[in-house]
Amino acid sequence: MRRDAERRIAELRTQIGRNDYRYYVLDDPDLPDAEYDKLMIELRALEAQYPDLITPDSPTQRVSGEPVAAFGVVTHKVPMLSLENAFTDEDVLAFDRRIHERLGSEAEANLEYVAEPKLDGLAVTVIYRDGKLERAATRGDGVKGEDVTANVRTIHKVPHRLKGHPPQVVEVRGEVFMPLKGFERMNRLLREQGEKVYINPRNSASGSLRQLDPRITAKRPLDMFFYALGTVEGSGAEDLPPTQWGLLKAFEKWGLPICPDAAVIKGAAGCLDYFREMAHKRSSLSYQIDGVVYKLNQRADQERLGFVSRAPRWATAHKFPAEEATTSVQKIEFQVGRTGALTPVARLEPVFVGGVTVSSATLHNIDEVRRKDVREGDTVVVRRAGDVIPEVVRVIKHVSDDAPAVELPKRCPVCNSEVIQAEGEAVARCTGGFTCRAQRQESLRHFAGRRAMDIEGLGDKIIEQLVEQDLVKSPADLYTLTLEQLSELERMGEKSAAKLVQAIDKSRDTTLPRFLFALGIRDVGEATALALAQHFGKLDKLLAASADDIQQVQDVGPVVAAHVAAFFASHDHRKVIARLQEEGVRWPDVARPSVAGQPFSGMTFVITGTLDSMSREEAQEALIALGVKVSGSVSRKTRYLVAGADPGSKLKKADEFGVEVLDEAKFVELLKPFR
Numbered sequence: 001m002r003r004d005a006e007r008r009i010a011e012l013r014t015q016i017g018r019n020d021y022r023y024y025v026l027d028d029p030d031l032p033d034a035e036y037d038k039l040m041i042e043l044r045a046l047e048a049q050y051p052d053l054i055t056p057d058s059p060t061q062r063v064s065g066e067p068v069a070a071f072g073v074v075t076h077k078v079p080m081l082s083l084e085n086a087f088t089d090e091d092v093l094a095f096d097r098r099i100h101e102r103l104g105s106e107a108e109a110n111l112e113y114v115a116e117p118k119l120d121g122l123a124v125t126v127i128y129r130d131g132k133l134e135r136a137a138t139r140g141d142g143v144k145g146e147d148v149t150a151n152v153r154t155i156h157k158v159p160h161r162l163k164g165h166p167p168q169v170v171e172v173r174g175e176v177f178m179p180l181k182g183f184e185r186m187n188r189l190l191r192e193q194g195e196k197v198y199i200n201p202r203n204s205a206s207g208s209l210r211q212l213d214p215r216i217t218a219k220r221p222l223d224m225f226f227y228a229l230g231t232v233e234g235s236g237a238e239d240l241p242p243t244q245w246g247l248l249k250a251f252e253k254w255g256l257p258i259c260p261d262a263a264v265i266k267g268a269a270g271c272l273d274y275f276r277e278m279a280h281k282r283s284s285l286s287y288q289i290d291g292v293v294y295k296l297n298q299r300a301d302q303e304r305l306g307f308v309s310r311a312p313r314w315a316t317a318h319k320f321p322a323e324e325a326t327t328s329v330q331k332i333e334f335q336v337g338r339t340g341a342l343t344p345v346a347r348l349e350p351v352f353v354g355g356v357t358v359s360s361a362t363l364h365n366i367d368e369v370r371r372k373d374v375r376e377g378d379t380v381v382v383r384r385a386g387d388v389i390p391e392v393v394r395v396i397k398h399v400s401d402d403a404p405a406v407e408l409p410k411r412c413p414v415c416n417s418e419v420i421q422a423e424g425e426a427v428a429r430c431t432g433g434f435t436c437r438a439q440r441q442e443s444l445r446h447f448a449g450r451r452a453m454d455i456e457g458l459g460d461k462i463i464e465q466l467v468e469q470d471l472v473k474s475p476a477d478l479y480t481l482t483l484e485q486l487s488e489l490e491r492m493g494e495k496s497a498a499k500l501v502q503a504i505d506k507s508r509d510t511t512l513p514r515f516l517f518a519l520g521i522r523d524v525g526e527a528t529a530l531a532l533a534q535h536f537g538k539l540d541k542l543l544a545a546s547a548d549d550i551q552q553v554q555d556v557g558p559v560v561a562a563h564v565a566a567f568f569a570s571h572d573h574r575k576v577i578a579r580l581q582e583e584g585v586r587w588p589d590v591a592r593p594s595v596a597g598q599p600f601s602g603m604t605f606v607i608t609g610t611l612d613s614m615s616r617e618e619a620q621e622a623l624i625a626l627g628v629k630v631s632g633s634v635s636r637k638t639r640y641l642v643a644g645a646d647p648g649s650k651l652k653k654a655d656e657f658g659v660e661v662l663d664e665a666k667f668v669e670l671l672k673p674f675r
């Protein structure tokens, strides 16, 4: 019995591991979701039966793990070095020249380098013994780092087991980072939940990795690229490739993700070409970089060159010029957001940085203002990174020593209601609710947004006027606006007013998830709105639910449940909802997924091309309501590709994978019984 279980557990782990690799690293899974889930369930059941067979590298341990008390210290057998910096072309030429001098006349005229992006994350080292992930640690001071094994295990791209034939003990090093999209998504979520947002992707990678509770790390969109070797021991140690490029290829074979933008180049000229190419590509990369790294390709040559103090002579980091500039703070103001959150903003003497003129920068929250001690009149450094909002990095010079420090206002700068900062929260809030013009404005903006009620043409300027002139006090008032009222607004012609009336009218037909999201309940983003809608099916049921009931909804914890319950307990909110319904806002009930009669629940669909009878969003919503996962790309996991007119490359991909294709007629037919 036990022996059978042992064998089956090993089988399951291999199968799951293989699929994780295909799914997370190759992005090309070949096992349907449902099958994968079945394997996981079977593995969990067996491990529950034989708990002593649970090993730390089991895939079941990936997302769970009890909080660790504090990080242990790991001493790196091979120190984790830093890199010399090069800032100018001349620095790079000098770097190449020095290497030539040291290697002597035998060296080729054009030395071969591997050029890699310099990733803006944190360096982490991972030790695999007998192919199994044994330990992971941060760089720390280069000699001693923190043991972050449990956290690194939750990064999906980091395999728990290596493939192929790695040395018996091999330490591989790389950068843990947070892709830009993930960073923005995570910050949006944190902001919605009233929590402190991260300042930049590097900060958030390091903050997320150094969580004491790995379950939190597991929820963060971390990623890793490997680029260097640490200790190697035991059999297989001698067979390592002789070049850095060969190493990267070996990493790939072992299942470790490497940066797709690395390249072999020749000579200093090749370095400079690569640098310019990456500088050009930088803003379109999915991850943040702050320069490029050149490494001598031949490892034997690396060894001959050795190190100076803490950096190798055979590598250098060529940094991009900082997208930073110096300017002065004219004023510090507090902006009031939809949920009343007060964000300090520095109004700046306009300055050109990172390709645009910046005249204001965020100071994130009052704690940040205090930490950086920014005051009106100060000379400061501002930074702009990619699409990230410009921020004040640090103060260079105080205007004068006795300039007053910035205080959190006691009253809302817009409506004069009391401002409170709840214990343990970084965010201070205006308590004015809907009586606050700023909150009203932001709520309406949210309500009309593309992902909420999707009222086309209801832009910021119009909302501002509607609120200022008291034409709209609550979202329900939007539905009683007349053509006359709208055409009297500034910069609004007859035609656009008529269009807007139409758009408002069109928004009456919506879906429950959109409606719930549009209400702007604290903590309720799109995903939670969808979960609530699917759980309760009808708004009435949600209105009647207690916080305890709401907590039964998938992924809804006590804090969110309390906010949702409090929102619906408010008499004012109920009145607004009732009025919206009176004004004709309506939606179909939501079918619960995974109940009998839901044949598509859990399947993955992809939609491509233009549909005649509905927009892509509508098609997507209809599917989501049926418990379908709608994905952006075709893989073997795709059950159906819905192809409208001009389907493009996805159709070819579907053909390759043998994915069934539905034309619009067939798709409409398929949906019919559920609409």
Ligand code: IVH
Pocket (backbone or CB within 6 Å): 081, 082, 083, 084, 116, 117, 118, 119, 120, 121, 122, 123, 139, 175, 227, 228, 293, 312, 315, 317
């Ligand atoms: S190689 C001996 N390669 O830069 C070689 N480092 O300043 C040591 N980094 O701590 C590092 N991208 O966090 C290397 N492609 C890359 C890198 C990289 C980012 C970071 C790393 C390291 C720091 C050194």
